Amino acid sequence: MKKIIISLIFSLISFCSLFSQNDLGPALSSQLFSRINFNPAGMGNDRDINIFNMNRMQWAGFEGGPQYSILNIHYFNDRMNSGFGGAFSYDQLGIANRALNAKLAYSYSIDLSEKALISFGASGGVLRKGNDFSLLSGHIYDKADISIIPQVAESKMNPDFDFGVEFSTPTLLIGASINHLGMMDPATILTPTQTYYGYVRGMFPVSQDIVLAPSVLYMNSGLINVIDINTVAFFNEAFWGGLSLRLGAGLAAMAGLEWNFLRVGYSYELSFGSATINNNTHELMLSFKINTERKAAPAPDKKKKR
Numbered sequence: 001m002k003k004i005i006i007s008l009i010f011s012l013i014s015f016c017s018l019f020s021q022n023d024l025g026p027a028l029s030s031q032l033f034s035r036i037n038f039n040p041a042g043m044g045n046d047r048d049i050n051i052f053n054m055n056r057m058q059w060a061g062f063e064g065g066p067q068y069s070i071l072n073i074h075y076f077n078d079r080m081n082s083g084f085g086g087a088f089s090y091d092q093l094g095i096a097n098r099a100l101n102a103k104l105a106y107s108y109s110i111d112l113s114e115k116a117l118i119s120f121g122a123s124g125g126v127l128r129k130g131n132d133f134s135l136l137s138g139h140i141y142d143k144a145d146i147s148i149i150p151q152v153a154e155s156k157m158n159p160d161f162d163f164g165v166e167f168s169t170p171t172l173l174i175g176a177s178i179n180h181l182g183m184m185d186p187a188t189i190l191t192p193t194q195t196y197y198g199y200v201r202g203m204f205p206v207s208q209d210i211v212l213a214p215s216v217l218y219m220n221s222g223l224i225n226v227i228d229i230n231t232v233a234f235f236n237e238a239f240w241g242g243l244s245l246r247l248g249a250g251l252a253a254m255a256g257l258e259w260n261f262l263r264v265g266y267s268y269e270l271s272f273g274s275a276t277i278n279n280n281t282h283e284l285m286l287s288f289k290i291n292t293e294r295k296a297a298p299a300p301d302k303k304k305k306r
Contacts, residue, residue, distance in 0.1 A: 033263065033287060034072045036087050038197055039164035039177035040105035040121030043074040043083030048261075050074055052287040058269075067092040074105065075292065083107040087123065097189070099129045103160060116169045123162045127180070129190045130155030156190035158183070164197075173201045187222050195221040209236045240265075248272065250281070261289040 034052035035042040044050070051073050058066040067090075074085025084106060091099040103125025111117050131154055164177030179195040187193040201215035211234040219226040226249075232242030238259065244252040250272055256265030265285035 033265075033285070035175070036072050036074055036085050036105050036121070036123070037070050037089055037101075038162070038179055038195075039166065039175050040085075040123035040162055041107050041119040041164040041166040041177065042175060043076060043085050043105065043107045043119075043121065045076045045078075045083070045109060045117075046289070047076060047078065048289040048291050050287065050289055052285075054283065054285045056281070056283045058281045076109075081109045083109070083119070083121070087125075097129075097131045099127065101125065101127045101160060103162070105162075116167070119166045119168070121162075121164045121166075121177075125160050127158045127160040127192065128155060129158070129192070131189055154190060158191055160192075171203050173199075173203075175199050193222045195219065210234065211237075213242075252281075252283070254283075256285065261291075263287045 034050070034054075052071070054070050056066075056068040058068075070087065070089045072085065072087045074083055076083045086102075086104050088103075089099075089101045091101075093099070103123045105121060105123035107119050107121035109117050109119040158180075160179075161181040162177060162179045163181055164175065166173065166175040168174075176198045177196075179197070180192045181194065183192055183194050185191070185193065197217065197219050199215060199217040201213060204212050204214075206212050213232045213234065215228075215230045215232075217226075217228040217230070227247045228244060229247070230242065230244040232240050232254070234240045239255075239257050241255040242253075244254065244267070246252075250269045252267045252269040254265060254267035256263065258264070263286070267283040267285075269281035269283070271281065
């Protein structure tokens with residue numbers, strides 16, 4: 001019986017590793033502020049250097065719980081109508097699986113009118129995925145069970161390319177992207193499959209001090225489909241709070257603040273389903289800006305993208 005249970009756990013870990021967290025889509029609490037890790041067209045039009053970090057700790061307190069971190073850096077050059085940036089992510093799925101993704105991003109924006117623009121973006125880099133199930137020794141099985149666990153570590157480096165587009169106005173943002181471009185074969189533990197994203201977000205003032213931002217994100221990665229529905233309220237451009245529902249998976253509450261060059265946010269997720277191991281899932285966001293021009297004129301409102 002013990003070997004059967006361990007085999008089931010091992011099979012679950014292997015299946016989940018086919019769709020690491022960077023393929024399952026970031027929570028929309030972070031997507032509102034920085035999304036170039038999955039859509040290179042979303043670099044915004046800010047002359048300052050923007051640095052964004054998000055850390056997600058799933059099933060906190062459970063040994064081997066998934067962890068995911070991203071670091072995005074980007075800025076916009078008005079004279080070239082171009083955004084330049086880079087994105088790095090680290091994904092730890094359990095004790096035995098790791099994924100590292102590093103890529104450079106470029107976008108070009110075209111003014112459609114005084115209040116509308118469209119941006120096209122592309123990014124390229126490498127994705128390294130690996131597993132070493134021998135690290136599970138002493139965690140979920142004993143020496144008598146070692147024969148059912150592979151003892152050979154594996155890793156693979158894949159070239160990784162993304163393409164995306166965004167249309168934006170002061171009140172509406174529509175985006176779509178393709179990740180892992182050209183990887184059409186079924187996903188394996190070491191190789192991802194082509195992933196599709198689409199999202200819509202509004203920015204609607206409801207009073208002089210409050211702006212409501214509802215949004216929907218859809219993601220498809222092979223056999224996996226994810227839909228996030230999110231609403232955030234911004235207060236005096238200094239505080240925000242809201243809810244994010246991932247259909248069939250969980251509900252997250254979020255809050256944050258921004259002050260001058262600094263932005264901080266936190267969300268807590270409550271998972272759904274009888275298979276939930278632990279509801280202690282936390283997400284911490286931190287971003288700040290580095291001014292690049294002492295007397296830079298403010299960017300036109302039509303080009304401002306949160």
